[in-house]
Amino acid sequence: xxxxxxxxxxxxxxxxxxxxxxxxxxxxxxxxxxxxxxxxxxxxxxxxxxxxxxxxxxxxxxxxxxxxxxxxxxxxxxxxxxxxxxxxxxxxxxxxxxxxxxxxxxxxxxxxxxxxxxxxxxxxxxxxxxxxxxxxxxxxxxxxxxxxxxxxxxxxxxxxxxxxxxxxxxxxxxxxxxxxxxxxxxxxxxxxxxxxxxxxxxxxxxxxxxxxxxxxxxxxxxxxxxxxxxxxxxxxxxxxxxxxxxxxxxxxxxxxxxxxxxxxxxxxxxxxxxxxxxxxxxxxxxxxxxxxxxxxxxxxxxxxxxxxxxxxxxxxxxxxxxxxxxxxxxxxxxxxxxxxxxxxxxxxxx
Numbered sequence: 001x002x003x004x005x006x007x008x009x010x011x012x013x014x015x016x017x018x019x020x021x022x023x024x025x026x027x028x029x030x031x032x033x034x035x036x037x038x039x040x041x042x043x044x045x046x047x048x049x050x051x052x053x054x055x056x057x058x059x060x061x062x063x064x065x066x067x068x069x070x071x072x073x074x075x076x077x078x079x080x081x082x083x084x085x086x087x088x089x090x091x092x093x094x095x096x097x098x099x100x101x102x103x104x105x106x107x108x109x110x111x112x113x114x115x116x117x118x119x120x121x122x123x124x125x126x127x128x129x130x131x132x133x134x135x136x137x138x139x140x141x142x143x144x145x146x147x148x149x150x151x152x153x154x155x156x157x158x159x160x161x162x163x164x165x166x167x168x169x170x171x172x173x174x175x176x177x178x179x180x181x182x183x184x185x186x187x188x189x190x191x192x193x194x195x196x197x198x199x200x201x202x203x204x205x206x207x208x209x210x211x212x213x214x215x216x217x218x219x220x221x222x223x224x225x226x227x228x229x230x231x232x233x234x235x236x237x238x239x240x241x242x243x244x245x246x247x248x249x250x251x252x253x254x255x256x257x258x259x260x261x262x263x264x265x266x267x268x269x270x271x272x273x274x275x276x277x278x279x280x281x282x283x284x285x286x287x288x289x290x291x292x293x294x295x296x297x298x299x300x301x302x303x304x305x306x307x308x309x310x311x312x313x314x315x316x317x318x319x320x321x322x323x324x325x326x327x328x329x330x331x332x333x334x335x336x337x338x339x340x341x342x343x344x345x346x347x348x349x350x
Contacts, residue, residue: 064109064349066116071109079108110342114176117341122178129173137169179334186333194325198318201328205321209273209313213284214266216250219258219301236295236302243292249306258301270309280305 027054057063059074083104084092092100121127145151154163198205216239218232239252250265257266283296284305293305318325 025307035274052129062350064347066113066345066347067120068346069116071112076105076108076114080104083108083111098132113342113345113347114338115171117345118175118178119171121182121341122174125178125181127174127178127181129170129177134166134170134173137173138166141165141169182337183330183334186330189326189329194322194329195318197329198321198325201316204328205324206315207313209285209309210270210309211284211287212270212309213268213287213305213307213308214253215259215261215268215280216249216253216257216266216304217259217301218303219254220299233295233297233302240292240295240304243304243306249292268291285310 015255057073059077062070063073063076064071072128080097080101084097084100104137122141141146142151145154152162155165198292216236218236219240220229220232224232235256242252243249250267253262253266259266261268273285275281276284276302277298279296279298283293283303284307287293287305287307287310289307289310291307293303296303296305
């Protein structure tokens with residue numbers, strides 16, 4: 001089920017296709033990109049062995065047929081590389097790729113099956129991509145390079161022609177358009193359906209309680225004696241008094257706080273429950289925006305805290321969450337459709 005969910009997210013993201021194209025270009029065009037078929041331990045380029053000691057398989061080796069279409073080891077490696085590029089902005093070392101292969105291969109193969117099925121759906125329903133749209137997307141790819149000459153050099157380094165890249169882009173656009181076509185065939189879910197989904201998944205729409213807080217810390221030193229701690233507490237009390245009388249919190253934080261957050265006027269940003277030590281958390285979550293706490297003691301020292309925002313984490317109404325619910329119901333429909341497409345594919349493994 002998680003695999004199907006990830007497929008839904010990947011295919012849904014194709015509706016924002018420029019982002020996907022950027023991933024595709026990084027994979028296809030970057031000479032630093034690690035494809036799964038990168039030579040490892042003296043293996044021929046593109047060769048992979050299924051088990052230690054077996055003769056390496058070449059990228060052109062047909063590993064399966066899906067609906068009478070050959071799927072090669074190179075296809076599988078390419079799909080895995082695309083998955084890896086989505087998972088990590090930096091190329092992974094070959095050892096890490098090989099360790100992940102047992103988990104990635106089934107997902108990558110299912111992704112290939114799904115794309116083949118979606119292409120079949122597109123063919124059966126007359127879903128096509130215009131040359132103008134394809135040219136526009138290819139132009140978008142070109143903008144990622146300083147010049148067309150650099151673009152063509154990058155293609156040449158990878159042994160890929162401009163026509164082959166165009167074919168890959170067209171196939172992905174057809175997949176995306178097929179999904180759009182299918183979604184267009186679905187009836188609009190009724191409010192009763194949406195409300196039932198909302199009620200069943202209420203926890204998904206609850207926001208956690210959080211505060212945006214700042215503090216001034218008079219920190220303890222390990223060598224501090226009780227008298228020194230008392231002096232710091234008195235300083236904290238004096239600072240609090242100034243704040244209550246209207247002094248600027250940020251300025252006093254920059255002047256007195258021993259916390260690195262002093263550079264940001266004491267701001268700790270927004271945080272939820274369980275992220276701070278209990279005495280600090282309890283004080284911060286009791287404050288209303290604009291209030292200043294009493295002096296709070298923790299193992300770090302004496303704090304004076306203020307809150308600029310307090311989100312109580314209330315559950316939104318159905319109307320407030322309706323747009324997100326509609327998206328979730330649509331994704332659920334796609335998930336079931338994808339499961340059916342993969343299940344109906346005629347697969348023969350070699």
